[in-house]
Amino acid sequence: MRQDHAAWRHLAAKWRIRGDTVYLNHGSFGLPPIDVQEALHRWRHRLDEQPVDFFVRQLPELLHSARGRLAKFLNTSADNLIFQENATEAMNVVARSIELESGDEILLTNHEYGAVERVWDRECRRSRAVLRVAELPGFSTAPPSREQITESIVSQFSDRTRLLVVSHITSATAWIMPIKDLVEAASKRGILICIDGPHSPAQIPLNLDETGCDFYTASLHKWLSAPLGSGFLYAHPRVAERIRPNRLSWGVLPPRTPTAWRDEFEWMGTRDPSAFLTVPTAIEMMESVGLDAFRERTHSLACFAQQQIATVTGRPPMTSPTNFGSMVTCLLPQGDSDTLQATLWNDHGIEVPVWEFCGERLIRVSCHLYTQEEHIRRLTEALRQEL
Ligand SMILES: Cc1ncc(COP(=O)(O)O)c(C=O)c1O
Numbered sequence: 001m002r003q004d005h006a007a008w009r010h011l012a013a014k015w016r017i018r019g020d021t022v023y024l025n026h027g028s029f030g031l032p033p034i035d036v037q038e039a040l041h042r043w044r045h046r047l048d049e050q051p052v053d054f055f056v057r058q059l060p061e062l063l064h065s066a067r068g069r070l071a072k073f074l075n076t077s078a079d080n081l082i083f084q085e086n087a088t089e090a091m092n093v094v095a096r097s098i099e100l101e102s103g104d105e106i107l108l109t110n111h112e113y114g115a116v117e118r119v120w121d122r123e124c125r126r127s128r129a130v131l132r133v134a135e136l137p138g139f140s141t142a143p144p145s146r147e148q149i150t151e152s153i154v155s156q157f158s159d160r161t162r163l164l165v166v167s168h169i170t171s172a173t174a175w176i177m178p179i180k181d182l183v184e185a186a187s188k189r190g191i192l193i194c195i196d197g198p199h200s201p202a203q204i205p206l207n208l209d210e211t212g213c214d215f216y217t218a219s220l221h222k223w224l225s226a227p228l229g230s231g232f233l234y235a236h237p238r239v240a241e242r243i244r245p246n247r248l249s250w251g252v253l254p255p256r257t258p259t260a261w262r263d264e265f266e267w268m269g270t271r272d273p274s275a276f277l278t279v280p281t282a283i284e285m286m287e288s289v290g291l292d293a294f295r296e297r298t299h300s301l302a303c304f305a306q307q308q309i310a311t312v313t314g315r316p317p318m319t320s321p322t323n324f325g326s327m328v329t330c331l332l333p334q335g336d337s338d339t340l341q342a343t344l345w346n347d348h349g350i351e352v353p354v355w356e357f358c359g360e361r362l363i364r365v366s367c368h369l370y371t372q373e374e375h376i377r378r379l380t381e382a383l384r385q386e387l
Contacts, residue, residue, distance in 0.1 A: 005373055008297060011289065012370040022375045024352040027174070027199060027327045027366035030222040032282070039281035040227045043274035055270075056253060062277055063266060069280040070220075070232060074201065076208035080240065082233050082265040083276040087198040088115055089246075090217035090233035091165075094194050095119050097243045098163060100127035105160040107191075109134045109153060110358070111170040116196055120165060132156055139173065139318040140331065140360060146178040146323070154185045163192040168216075169199035172357040174329040174364055175319055176204060183212045192239065198222050198231070202286050202294070203325045214239045223326065225368070226282035229275035235261070294369060298326035301367035301376065306330055308380040309363065312387060318362075326368065332361040333387055340386060348382040350375075 014033040017023050023031065032040070047054045063083070071078040084090040100106070106120050110133050117131075124131040134156040137144035144152075153166065164186050169176050179195060186193040194215040200206050202223035208216055216234035220226035235243050240261045245251075249269045251258035258264050286294060303321050306328045310317065315331040332340070332354070340361075341354040354363050365379065 008369070009372065012372065014285070015370045017370060020349050022348075022350045022378055024350060024365050024367070024371070024375060024379060026225075026368045027171075027222060027364060028353060029228070030225050030368075032221070032225050032227050033285055033369075035285050036225060036227060036278060036282050040274050040278045043277045044272065047272065047274065059273060060252070060256075060266065063273065066277050066280055069283060073283045074206055074208045074232075074234070075210070076234060079260070079262070080208070080234050080237065082262045083273075083279075084217070084231045084233050084265075085229050085275075086219040086221070086231040087196060087217045088119075088219075090231060091116055091119050091194075091196060092246055093233055093243060094215045094217065095123040096246050098123075098192070099242075100124070100129040100162060102128035103160055104129040104162045105132050105158060106130070107132045107134060107153070107156055107161050107164045109136050109166055109170075111136050111173055111175070112165065112167060113171045113196060116165065116167075129162075130160070132158075132161075138358070142316060143318055143320050143323065146181070149175075150178045150181045150185065153182060157185070157189055157191060161189070161191050163194060163214075165194045165196060167199075168195050168197035169203065169325065169327070171199070172329065172355060172362060172364070173318065174199075174324050174327045176323050176325060179211060179213070187212065199325075199327065202291065203298075203327070204295070205291070208234050212236075220279055220282065223368075224279075224282050224286060226279045227275040229272075230279050230282075289369060295325065298367040298369070298371065299324075301371050301373065302326055302328040302365065304373060305365040305367065305376045305379070308376055309365075309383060312380060312383045327364060327366045329362050329364040332363055332383075335361055335387070337361050343386055344379075344382055347386075348378065350379055350382055352379060 016034055067081055068078045071081050106124055121131055134153045136152050137148045183193055192214045195213045197216050198219040201218055214236050219231040221228045243261045245264045247268050250267045251264040252266045309330045313332055318331050337354045337356050344350040
């Protein structure tokens with residue numbers, strides 16, 4: 001690797017990771033650095049000291065300011081965003097807000113996250129709409145091109161397609177999807193597009209206004225390393241007024257009344273907003289390291305993991321380096337996934353997901369600021385022993 005590891009090693013001290021663990025699964029559950037954990041506790045303490053003053057007098061302005069900071073990070077206006085607990089909650093809001101008629105089609109790909117597919121399956125059953133799934137090209141012998149990926153989705157558009165739901169970065173395969181081309185193709189056909197993006201904030205540059213999508217859903221506990229329970233829903237102004245909360249409460253506490261779409265989401269019953277208020281601290285932490293430097297460092301670690309794993313498996317890459325960021329998925333020889341994942345944890349202390357997908361056994365390696373080359377070497381050595 002080109003980079004100077006010693007220069008990065010001190011950043012690992014920002015995290016408190018259990019000593020028995022090599023953590024290579026930030027892609028499933030990100031863990032917050034110490035600064036973020038402390039900021040979260042401070043907010044919680046401030047709330048617990050005087051809840052009435054906090055909720056009634058302070059919270060509206062605090063949330064407004066935190067949302068503004070997130071909007072700046074995502075290159076959009078705070079008017080287009082609401083905080084949500086996670087991407088799943090946001091996706092459920094979109095599903096309940098789109099009015100479908102019998103025979104309308106929702107298009108997903110076969111690389112979408114399983115829970116997202118369940119959300120749309122239920123919504124389609126409820127409205128007698130049709131859930132269609134576009135099969136992305138195979139990856140067992142060589143990575144597909146971006147054009148092939150786009151074509152495999154666009155070729156499934158029909159006159160009844162109302163909405164395309166697609167990951168920005170896929171979960172199992174860690175592919176960065178050709179979002180620009182997909183948004184262009186969908187808008188030409190008058191098809192709405194909802195991007196499922198929990199892996200994007202921080203991992204790749206994100207400019208929501210330029211993306212041109214209708215809806216964008218994300219969790220912030222992953223690559224931004226914000227606390228669990230922080231995420232967002234973005235809605236373009238042309239569709240925002242369609243958005244309805246799944247859970248109705250005051251919207252905003254009386255004597256205020258909701259006026260804009262996002263007001264319905266400020267007060268959804270009494271709940272702890274500390275995770276939302278901590279998001280600016282996570283942004284500041286990542287910006288203090290430098291997002292370009294973070295991306296370059298973690299991408300080069302992911303490339304290193306891809307090369308090292310291939311030396312053990314002899315299998316070809318299923319993604320080219322231009323098509324993944326800080327997280328890479330690699331082909332393994334056939335075998336039982338659960339057993340291998342359990343062995344890597346139980347016998348080697350390595351937390352890394354292994355799964356069956358499209359008839360292949362895959363391993364996904366996530367690299368963050370606390371990841372060291374040494375961790376990848378340990379994984380490679382463990383695979384050499386176990387495969
Ligand atoms: C692509 C994708 N979408 C949605 C989700 C759901 O995220 P959350 O559980 O934070 O709501 C995940 C979680 O890993 C994911 O990978």
